[in-house]
Amino acid sequence: MNRAPDSDHSGGLGRRQFLKGVGTLAGASCLPANASAANETAPQEKNVLEHPVSLNVRINGKEISREIDARTTLLDLLRETLQLTGTKKGCDHGACGACTVHVNGKRVLSCLTLAATLEGAEVTTIEGVSQNEELHPLQEAFLRCDAYQCGYCTPGQIMSGIACIGEGHADKSAEEAREWMSGNLCRCSAYPNILAAVRQTAGAEPESDPAAHVRTFSLAEASSQEQ
Ligand code: FES
Numbered sequence: 001m002n003r004a005p006d007s008d009h010s011g012g013l014g015r016r017q018f019l020k021g022v023g024t025l026a027g028a029s030c031l032p033a034n035a036s037a038a039n040e041t042a043p044q045e046k047n048v049l050e051h052p053v054s055l056n057v058r059i060n061g062k063e064i065s066r067e068i069d070a071r072t073t074l075l076d077l078l079r080e081t082l083q084l085t086g087t088k089k090g091c092d093h094g095a096c097g098a099c100t101v102h103v104n105g106k107r108v109l110s111c112l113t114l115a116a117t118l119e120g121a122e123v124t125t126i127e128g129v130s131q132n133e134e135l136h137p138l139q140e141a142f143l144r145c146d147a148y149q150c151g152y153c154t155p156g157q158i159m160s161g162i163a164c165i166g167e168g169h170a171d172k173s174a175e176e177a178r179e180w181m182s183g184n185l186c187r188c189s190a191y192p193n194i195l196a197a198v199r200q201t202a203g204a205e206p207e208s209d210p211a212a213h214v215r216t217f218s219l220a221e222a223s224s225q226e227q
């Protein structure tokens with residue numbers, strides 16, 4: 001079958017060329033007259049802060065002084081401004097624990113913390129827990145216990161685990177440690193191994209079979225909880 005010609009070979013525009021031309025011109029007519037000037041100034045405008053505040057904070061032992069937008073979360077400051085991307089953004093709503101860091105020694109969800117509230121604070125992220133290239137004992141334990149699969153939740157689990165140990169909730173019973181680590185979700189379900197790593201680092205008796213401690217619900221228990 002013959003294809004429709006692009007031109008009628010008579011010196012006039014073909015149908016396809018005509019449509020292409022119309023489309024291009026129609027698109028161009030939608031652009032503001034100063035579009036190219038606007039594009040040139042766009043990067044500068046992006047850096048203009050609508051609600052500027054100055055912030056002085058210590059992160060992993062380093063003094064950081066920045067002008068930031070008052071609405072910036074600690075998580076975005078870490079990841080987007082300081083390129084400390086070890087801290088992960090999971091839900092961005094305070095539900096998963098992936099963004100856990102320490103502020104003045106206490107664990108916090110960085111997605112729910114406004115950076116502007118941290119004037120003079122001491123922040124520690126996963127990048128700051130190893131000392132002189134030596135892994136933190138809990139990082140070693142995660143390796144030993146195979147306490148991760150995809151690894152996305154791991155920085156948050158480790159930051160929570162370090163705090164959990166420091167708070168004295170990890171060595172008494174597996175039940176207590178599990179409860180105090182329950183704000184950190186793992187979609188790969190590495191929970192038994194994470195718990196073993198945290199408990200081992202806290203000096204607790206080794207679990208005989210970590211998998212036996214996974215919280216399971218019977219059908220009856222689950223439906224009674226729904227009511
Ligand atoms: S990203 Fe902060 S709790 Fe999920």
Ligand code: FES
Pocket residue numbers: 147148149150151152153154185186187188189190
């Ligand atoms: S190891 Fe994949 S989410 Fe926890």
